[in-house]
Amino acid sequence: MPAPRTVLLTGAAGGLGTLMRGLLPAYGYELRLFDVTPIEGEPDAITADLGDKEALREAVRGVDAIIHLAGISLEASFDKILRANIEGTYNLYEAAREEGVRRIVFASSNHAIGHTPRPLPGDPLIPIDTPRRPDTFYGLSKSFGEDLAQLYWDKHALETVSVRIGSCFMEPTSVRMLSVWMSPGDGARLFHAALTADEVGHTVVYGSSDNTRLWWDLTTARSLGYEPQDDSEQYAEKLVAEQGELDPANPDHAHLGGHFVTHPPIWPY
Numbered sequence: 001m002p003a004p005r006t007v008l009l010t011g012a013a014g015g016l017g018t019l020m021r022g023l024l025p026a027y028g029y030e031l032r033l034f035d036v037t038p039i040e041g042e043p044d045a046i047t048a049d050l051g052d053k054e055a056l057r058e059a060v061r062g063v064d065a066i067i068h069l070a071g072i073s074l075e076a077s078f079d080k081i082l083r084a085n086i087e088g089t090y091n092l093y094e095a096a097r098e099e100g101v102r103r104i105v106f107a108s109s110n111h112a113i114g115h116t117p118r119p120l121p122g123d124p125l126i127p128i129d130t131p132r133r134p135d136t137f138y139g140l141s142k143s144f145g146e147d148l149a150q151l152y153w154d155k156h157a158l159e160t161v162s163v164r165i166g167s168c169f170m171e172p173t174s175v176r177m178l179s180v181w182m183s184p185g186d187g188a189r190l191f192h193a194a195l196t197a198d199e200v201g202h203t204v205v206y207g208s209s210d211n212t213r214l215w216w217d218l219t220t221a222r223s224l225g226y227e228p229q230d231d232s233e234q235y236a237e238k239l240v241a242e243q244g245e246l247d248p249a250n251p252d253h254a255h256l257g258g259h260f261v262t263h264p265p266i267w268p269y
């Protein structure tokens, strides 16, 4: 596939979308922005809901690829998750199929496998083909998104890289995040690799930096050409001093999904 140039960025108003709006243009992409929340200073951004099939069809028309970040990013009622993440992602894939878009990079999440026990020091890394074990309706919607991506590859030759993102923020803010953090710079490197790698079919990868305390295997991400540059360990001393090391007897620390397993943060809207 020729390297994409015009890329639709859904969820462009959100935290990750804002970081990627800042970083991806340096790779030569022209971003078309889409979000239900208006974006200040971006008069050309498309302000629409993932439930608006006509707006989606227009938004995807003529783009070379899509980075799909839009949706509810924490736990919410099943009805809300159904509309935004399940139906919304389906609507996006249908629009992409109808308009002949060749590749989607899907923001999946570690919460699709959040109920997996976290590896203890010395245990093997979690492989990419570990069974899905969602920790929330939110994680379940990401599991659905990965299956939808597989269906659209097998049936319609629409390619996807599903990125099971750990935590992509400026800095890690918890001891758990030392294992799952993806620096914004590494996030942009990974999205760029996912947009440009040859023949990805449907490839699932973990999205994180090359953290000293990494829990999962980055082999499939690296196979796309991703070369992470960052490691959360520089933040470890401060965070461990404040919070202590993870305690395997604490249910909030026992699984990949952390407190999403026991006390998931609820989406505010």
Ligand SMILES: NC(=O)C1=CN([C@@H]2O[C@H](COP(=O)(O)OP(=O)(O)OC[C@H]3O[C@@H](n4cnc5c(N)ncnc54)[C@H](O)[C@@H]3O)[C@@H](O)[C@H]2O)C=CC1
Binding pocket: 010, 011, 012, 013, 014, 015, 016, 017, 034, 035, 036, 037, 048, 049, 050, 051, 068, 069, 070, 071, 072, 073, 074, 083, 084, 088, 107, 108, 109, 110, 164, 165, 166, 167, 168, 169
């Ligand atoms: N930031 C992170 O560390 C991680 C993020 N992700 C995924 O990456 C994506 C982006 O995450 P964040 O930026 O952190 O979330 P966020 O909540 O800051 O941004 C999500 C954006 O999607 C938009 N949105 C929600 N429902 C919509 C709808 N029905 N139609 C159109 N737009 C809608 C919101 O307005 C918001 O701007 C999400 O899909 C999230 O599940 C996954 C794992 C970790």
Ligand SMILES: O=C(O)[C@H]1OC(=O)[C@H](O)[C@@H](O)[C@@H]1O
Binding pocket: 073, 074, 109, 110, 111, 165, 166, 167, 168, 257
């Ligand atoms: O596990 C995590 O830390 C992250 O996972 C996600 O899927 C959420 O969208 C993000 O807000 C969390 O911070």
